[in-house]
Amino acid sequence: MVVHTDFNMLSVLQYSVDVLKIKHIIVCGHYGCGGVRASMTQDDFGLINKWLRNIKDVYRLHKQELEAIPETEKRLNRLVELNVREQILNLAKTSIVQHAWRDGLELVLHGWVYDMADGLIIPVCKMEGLEGLESIYKFTYPLA
Numbered sequence: 490m491v492v493h494t495d496f497n498m499l500s501v502l503q504y505s506v507d508v509l510k511i512k513h514i515i516v517c518g519h520y521g522c523g524g525v526r527a528s529m530t531q532d533d534f535g536l537i538n539k540w541l542r543n544i545k546d547v548y549r550l551h552k553q554e555l556e557a558i559p560e561t562e563k564r565l566n567r568l569v570e571l572n573v574r575e576q577i578l579n580l581a582k583t584s585i586v587q588h589a590w591r592d593g594l595e596l597v598l599h600g601w602v603y604d605m606a607d608g609l610i611i612p613v614c615k616m617e618g619l620e621g622l623e624s625i626y627k628f629t630y631p632l633a
């Protein structure tokens with residue numbers, strides 16, 4: 490599934506989890522990503538600014554770590570990994586995923602980065618439950 494955290498993504502997510510009962514969701518980024526590269530500039534890209542802004546938010550969250558990396562390419566590739574991790578967290582923040590976990594369904598979120606230079610996929614993060622999610626994002630439910 491390609492993830493953009495907008496309404497359309499949520500309806501695809503809902504159908505996949507609730508109806509198709511899929512067990513694995515993969516968010517896969519790639520090193521050297523032009524979109525992530527663009528997000529690290531201050532250039533105006535018109536219509537895609539909206540998507541770049543989400544990546545800029547990830548940059549802002551991890552600014553200290555990123556700006557300690559002197560080489561631009563390494564900084565870019567670290568942002569690719571951090572962005573994948575944030576998108577996995579964004580999935581875990583949805584009630585769709587949290588309901589599945591609450592109901593004891595097997596649902597694993599995988600964050601991967603693809604390296605086009607060697608064709609290898611690097612696992613960045615994995616979530617099988619609410620561990621690792623800050624409590625402000627965890628929904629609580631009254632006992633049935």
Ligand SMILES: [Zn+2]
Pocket residue numbers: 519521522523524525
């Ligand atoms: Zn890309």
